[in-house]
Amino acid sequence: MPQTYPEFLDFSLIAQLKGVRSPDEHRLDEILDKATLLNGLSLEDAAVLLAVQDPRQIQRIMTTAKQVKQAIYGNRIVIFAPLYIGNHCVNNCLYCGFRKDNKVLKRAKLTQDQVHEQTSRMLNQGHKRIVLLFGEGYNLSYLEQSINTIYKVREGASNIRRINVEVAPLDVEGFSRLKQCDIGTYICFQETYDPGLYKHYHPSGPKSDYQYRLFCMHRAMAAGIDDVGIGALLGLADYKLEVLSMLQHAKALETHFGCGPHTISVPRIEPADGAPLSSRVPHLVSDDAFRIIIAVLRLTLPYTGIILSTREKVELRRELFQYGVSQISAGSATSIGGYSEDNAPDTQGGSQFALGDCRPLETVIRDLIQMEFIPSFCTGCYRRGRVGKDFMDLAKPGLIKLFCHPNGIMSFAEYLEDYATADTRKKGYALIEKMQAREQNDKIKTTVDSGITQIQAGKRDLFV
Structure with a gap:
């Protein structure tokens, strides 16, 4: 009989906290002083910071987030790139270019020879860390074969040293198999934590099961996967609900397994061909709100990596590196076979979503150098076994x-x-x-x- 876990989302509390007022200076001082101790903040503290509207107070939050990030991560930014190996999908997510009913998308699935070729091209750009992705409906054996192929590729002295995996939720047995593939972090976004809106945005396919997706990280960690990454697709629901729900999710994992998520991601909806909802975002998240979200997550979960993708435009990415982001994708392609043209990602079309930062890897690295950030390709903790609770300790x-x-x-x-x-x-x-x-x-x-x-x-x- 499958193991069950206690419900962790308290929507009545979230509704109450969404309505808190902007703090006075004394209350803001208390919260920011607490944040500088690097022990995180409570859900209530986070809600208060999300309510701040005064520009001067917002700047104080951002400055404190910068201090906390510097204290924990220093001036390094971890770099990775996604590798999409198949865009067939049995789901019909209204915001996604890979959705089943998208008739304009050219479907493709990489052979193992093509996986090898794409990996070689990524290595020749300098990548060492990748996230492996595909649509839902492929069998687990294809994923296992692809991971094995990627790890075997060599270009001179170079090889991919860490494969994180972002694929559909599995049962405990499936996660146990995935664990044996020597993966790094397992990543899965809830997309939206609002159950009513979730049902609307996911009308058909296995992904329409809200509860099964909600507890996938519990199953992954029960199967022995130490590092997991959670996230929400901002724009599907009220962003305060999403942030407070992610914080409850992180707390639930910490309580049950002694370790919260290794990473947290906050992608915003971007246009995608064949996904009309992506061009009329239901709950648009402004750049100003996005800045606050990043800062609040950094202050509340100081030791959790915050991932920023190439969805965002160059100027905003530069700014957010300062205030909480610790991992970024760079030189990315979100189409199948997208690395076939060196330094020109996504020239083949068929992307899952539009990119805001299309610069090649070296250009991003030169930018980071200019800003005095060390671009890191480190995989040491993963390979030394400093993962999960050991990493947090x-x-x-x-x-x-x-x-x-x-x-x-x-x-x-x-x-x-x-x-x-x-x-x-x-x-x-x-x-x-x-x-x-x-x-x-x-x-x-x-x-x-x-x-x-x-x-x-x-x-x-x-x-x-």
């Missing part, structure tokens, strides 16, 4: 920096040696030198200096 007392900072810089140096143009390499090493000059921890400084010397001498895949 290191993160909360601030010890994870002993690993993440040197690993991030060494993975960046590897990119500079193998893929960067001469100008990017020069600027990248100048940034590393600046970071090393500021570093006060002698152990980290020594580890990085030694690692870079070895990398420049030809050693690869160094991590602590």
